[in-house]
């Protein structure tokens with residue numbers, strides 16, 4: 480059915496929401512305040528419509544030209560056509576809407592700050608992890624879209640650091656010139672995945688391959704790329720895609736690289752966690768730091784590379800279940816003379832328990848999880864932790880967890896950072912205090 484719709488609000492996936500005969504219609508690509516012409520379908524047994532956008536009749540003043548060449552096929556970023564200030568407002572609204580929908584919290588009692596925007600809105604992404612694929616008879620790199628077999632070639636993404644796109648194009652040439660094949664499930668040979676990580680003006684490369692590994696000509700071609708400082712590979716013919724479980728074999732170059740955060744140098748090994756967006760990481764760390772001024776001692780869960788924790792003045796115990804993270808963090812803390820921090824290798828939940836029972840560990844930082852487990856809730860409820868700093872990038876998951884935590888903790892404030900530019904995610908940092 481073709482009809483005209485006025486967009487009354489924005490949905491959690493960045494779609495415009497309007498009404499047809501009092502029933503909701505979701506319109507991808509439409510913006511708040513716009514009048515759009517749509518082709519609407521109501522799916523069986525559903526009480527709402529999906530509208531394919533035919534034409535924008537009355538455009539929002541916040542509509543901008545989509546700056547990405549790949550976006551039409553990629554669909555990875557759903558807010559590219561929205562002016563940046565409007566994106567930030569939309570994300571603040573998402574937080575408020577989620578709290579309204581999933582919690583019984585008195586929102587007037589919670590300080591929800593404006594979203595902190597990023598200066599670097601292009602070319603910021605420091606790492607990618609891409610399948611090696613065939614596209615029109617050529618070996619290249621791309622992602623398959625959710626719920627479809629549709630492939631997006633990823634050599635021109637506007638968010639990638641320029642060296643990543645350069646590497647993808649150079650590798651495409653090397654792999655095709657040397658007649659490489661993509662992974663064949665049956666024979667378990669060929670190239671599977673590429674990981675590319677940027678350190679300043681250097682690239683670290685990791686290939687995941689079938690049992691035939693990497694050809695000598697490929698290695699020789701990569702050696703000629705002056706910006707590649709380290710090449711690693713891992714043969715993996717298993718069905719599971721957790722490639723990090725296996726070791727990486729160094730083929731040439733540096734085993735460790737230098738990462739700069741807030742002008743401070745850290746040394747990271749190839750398996751250590753690298754922040755995707757350094758500016759966002761710096762901003763998040765600053766916010767967390769300001770939220771724990773009063774603390775005596777801090778427990779930090781899923782600490783990753785430990786860079787936040789190394790910059791806290793308090794006594795800290797920081798836990799992560801990735802060995803390389805803890806090894807690097809321990810090394811960096813020692814090199815920086817930080818003796819107020821102890822890095823612990825293991826499962827955060829198990830390792831935190833003895834500390835959470837002590838009165839002097841009064842703050843817990845929770846990051847790197849989708850939802851708070853029942854065990855963690857119990858540990859917090861029964862323990863002596865007064866302040867919780869909870870970080871989550873999904874507004875709905877966050878709100879559901881806050882509803883649970885609010886049985887024992889008062890939600891004080893939410894400061895969020897736009898670390899997922901152009902996407903309907905926002906990294907919320909929440910301060911809670913025991914009731």
Ligand SMILES: C[S@@+](CC[C@H](N)C(=O)[O-])C[C@H]1O[C@@H](n2cnc3c(N)ncnc32)[C@H](O)[C@@H]1O
Nearest residue numbers: 752781782783798799800801825826827846847
């Ligand atoms: C997304 S990273 C976040 C790292 C860091 N907090 C940051 O913001 O940069 C998630 C981290 O959680 C760690 N992790 C995941 N599950 C864990 C668990 N059950 N116990 C300890 N660490 C865990 C991973 O090793 C990884 O370093």
